[in-house]
Amino acid sequence: MAYDPAVAMDFFHGQPYEMWNVEREKCPVLQSEGSFGLGSGYSVIDWAHAESVLRDPATFSSAINMDHIGQFMGELIVGLDGEEHRTYRNLVAKAFRQSQLDKWDASLVRPLMNELIDGIAHLGSAELVRDVTAKYPVQVICGIVGIPKDEALQFQQWAEGINTGPIDPDAGFAAKHAMTEYLRPFVESRRAEPIGDFLSDLVHAEVDGETLADERLWGFLRLLLPAGAETTYRVFGNALYALLTHPDIMERVQADASLIPAVIEETLRWESSVTMVSRRATTDTEIAGCPIAAGSTVGVITGAANRDGSHFERPNEFDIARPPALHMAFGTGPHQCLGMHLARLELHAGLEIVLERLPNLRFDPTDSGPTPVIEGFAFRGPNRLPVVFDSVA
Numbered sequence: 001m002a003y004d005p006a007v008a009m010d011f012f013h014g015q016p017y018e019m020w021n022v023e024r025e026k027c028p029v030l031q032s033e034g035s036f037g038l039g040s041g042y043s044v045i046d047w048a049h050a051e052s053v054l055r056d057p058a059t060f061s062s063a064i065n066m067d068h069i070g071q072f073m074g075e076l077i078v079g080l081d082g083e084e085h086r087t088y089r090n091l092v093a094k095a096f097r098q099s100q101l102d103k104w105d106a107s108l109v110r111p112l113m114n115e116l117i118d119g120i121a122h123l124g125s126a127e128l129v130r131d132v133t134a135k136y137p138v139q140v141i142c143g144i145v146g147i148p149k150d151e152a153l154q155f156q157q158w159a160e161g162i163n164t165g166p167i168d169p170d171a172g173f174a175a176k177h178a179m180t181e182y183l184r185p186f187v188e189s190r191r192a193e194p195i196g197d198f199l200s201d202l203v204h205a206e207v208d209g210e211t212l213a214d215e216r217l218w219g220f221l222r223l224l225l226p227a228g229a230e231t232t233y234r235v236f237g238n239a240l241y242a243l244l245t246h247p248d249i250m251e252r253v254q255a256d257a258s259l260i261p262a263v264i265e266e267t268l269r270w271e272s273s274v275t276m277v278s279r280r281a282t283t284d285t286e287i288a289g290c291p292i293a294a295g296s297t298v299g300v301i302t303g304a305a306n307r308d309g310s311h312f313e314r315p316n317e318f319d320i321a322r323p324p325a326l327h328m329a330f331g332t333g334p335h336q337c338l339g340m341h342l343a344r345l346e347l348h349a350g351l352e353i354v355l356e357r358l359p360n361l362r363f364d365p366t367d368s369g370p371t372p373v374i375e376g377f378a379f380r381g382p383n384r385l386p387v388v389f390d391s392v393a
């Protein structure tokens with residue numbers, strides 16, 4: 001065994017890729033009797049089987065995603081299957097239409113990013129996780145919902161309270177109640193008078209005579225920050241880390257902004273923020289010849305699939321010149337990320353503005369803090385990004 005499981009699987013500081021690479025060579029399915037961070041069950045760590053599990057929702061149900069968090073978040077799109085899921089998804093998908101994305105890019109995303117850079121551009125140094133990436137997607141989601149910027153922190157704290165409900169139920173229920181009461185007037189005002197924004201789209205969405213039931217509307221709103229901000233801010237940090245640790249690529253992208261989409265897609269393959277999604281077997285079945293009993297937990301390790309050497313050449317290298325091969329960072333099948341176009345838009349604006357407005361960006365050579373590193377088992381992002389750049393008055 002070439003890895004230390006304790007180091008590999010530490011929830012906050014884990015480095016799991018070597019473990020997944022070593023184990024994949026032996027078998028694409030790991031039996032995880034309480035290990036591998038997924039409770040007792042199985043983990044799928046190669047591309048082909050990860051893809052086939054995620055594309056077979058009848059055998060591998062998403063209902064498991066409601067198990068612990070459902071009582072705090074409400075009816076979640078990620079926890080439904082079949083027709084119920086399709087109807088829910090068709091309704092909320094309307095709120096992410098292209099014209100809305102274009103509007104957000106110009107009126108919300110770029111102004112927010114420029115404002116964050118205004119705060120550091122004259123300083124010549126910054127810690128980009130603290131000063132930029134951790135703030136940006138949260139503010140974008142709040143802006144989309146219509147929450148004033150100075151109330152974004154409170155909204156974020158409620159989202160965190162809801163998210164940690166399974167380990168602190170009192171705080172979880174209190175946060176759920178507080179967030180709902182805070183949002184209720186916004187929802188009611190859009191119901192009475194739609195103004196063409198995201199919330200108006202959600203409350204008035206109709207497909208084949210169906211509208212979004214109240215519990216689903218609240219469930220969707222409570223999911224937005226964990227699904228849309230926690231994920232995007234970490235990938236933004238991972239992309240910056242990739243460029244800072246590959247100065248040759250940084251130089252090329254600084255000189256040619258048309259390479260930014262390649263940086264985004266390769267970051268999503270190489271180091272996404274979400275490394276796994278969960279399913280439950282609905283029937284006795286098998287994966288790669290491994291028998292799986294009905295009711296078993298099946299963790300699909302999308303991060304490991306993205307490093308499968310039978311699907312990607314030199315999978316552990318960050319290489320923006322790869323031929324476009326679709327990665328699995330946004331999942332695949334019926335639950336594929338609904339916010340992926342928004343995430344790409346935010347990452348594109350974020351990278352473009354950082355590279356343009358912080359010239360000669362590089363790691364701070366005088367920094368004496370912990371070494372910057374991408375870390376985490378199920379969620380991955382950089383611990384810190386201390387940088388210097390040419391300051392602009």
Ligand code: HEM
Pocket residue numbers: 062077078079089141224227228229231232235272273274277278302329330331332334335336337338339340342343
């Ligand atoms: C880089 C950032 C992001 C990553 C890596 C990511 C990753 C994922 C993954 C892996 C899934 C599949 C879950 C499963 O199969 O069980 C998913 C679903 C989802 N994501 Fe994202 N996501 C990101 C950004 C966003 C954003 C910005 C939003 C919205 C504001 C969003 C909203 C959703 C929703 C609503 C679903 C559930 C879709 C469904 O169940 O049909 N995500 N995401």
